[in-house]
Amino acid sequence: MEKNLEIVIGEQELRQRVRELGAEISRDYAGRSPILVSVLKGAFVFLADLVREISIPVAVDFMAITRYGAGRRGGAVRIEKDLDLAIAGRDVLVVEDIVDTGLTLGYLMKNLGARDPASLAVCTLLDRRARRLTKLPLRYVGFEVPDRFLVGYGLDHRELHRNLPHLAALPEEATAPGGP
Numbered sequence: 001m002e003k004n005l006e007i008v009i010g011e012q013e014l015r016q017r018v019r020e021l022g023a024e025i026s027r028d029y030a031g032r033s034p035i036l037v038s039v040l041k042g043a044f045v046f047l048a049d050l051v052r053e054i055s056i057p058v059a060v061d062f063m064a065i066t067r068y069g070a071g072r073r074g075g076a077v078r079i080e081k082d083l084d085l086a087i088a089g090r091d092v093l094v095v096e097d098i099v100d101t102g103l104t105l106g107y108l109m110k111n112l113g114a115r116d117p118a119s120l121a122v123c124t125l126l127d128r129r130a131r132r133l134t135k136l137p138l139r140y141v142g143f144e145v146p147d148r149f150l151v152g153y154g155l156d157h158r159e160l161h162r163n164l165p166h167l168a169a170l171p172e173e174a175t176a177p178g179g180p
């Protein structure tokens with residue numbers, strides 16, 4: 001691992017928490033067969049581990065969205081890749097890597113909600129409440145994290161570090177505007 005990356009949540013801790021979330025979801029959705037909707041790309045590692053800790057039948061689908069306009073914190077959201085599955089009448093569980101401002105998820109919830117799912121809930125690995133701009137109900141949260149930019153376990157900085165098996169914090173200067 002690069003020496004300037006500081007481990008924030010280790011592999012064992014991730015595995016243990018993902019196991020707990022999987023058990024909780026299996027219990028809560030017993031007798032049903034939810035569709036897990038994941039948002040590319042950051043949530044792909046979490047989703048892959050989570051589904052293997054779920055003991056009920058689930059379907060999996062993916063969406064890709066981009067934010068454009070007024071920078072990372074604002075602007076509009078556009079769907080780059082829509083779901084393959086129809087979700088009307090189905091139980092939908094959105095699986096996210098991290099909820100930061102909540103703008104991305106807020107848009108997604110509105111969009112998915114309009115398709116008349118039987119239920120709609122969120123499972124996020126990470127919750128960074130300090131920067132939340134919009135109120136969102138998060139049914140399952142893996143960890144609350146401080147306001148530091150994180151990489152690894154699917155999360156990237158400029159498309160790198162997704163393959164780290166743990167979550168790490170980048171040094172502040174790396175994420176500052178004009179940084180490396």
Ligand code: IMP
Pocket residue numbers: 042096097098099100101102103104105148149150151155156157
């Ligand atoms: P939000 O719309 O501000 O909540 O942004 C959420 C999305 O921004 C996440 O799904 C991630 O893709 C990305 N993101 C937010 N914080 C981080 C971080 O610390 N590391 C990597 N990606 C992040």
Ligand code: MG
Pocket residue numbers: 039040041042043097098
């Ligand atoms: Mg994301």
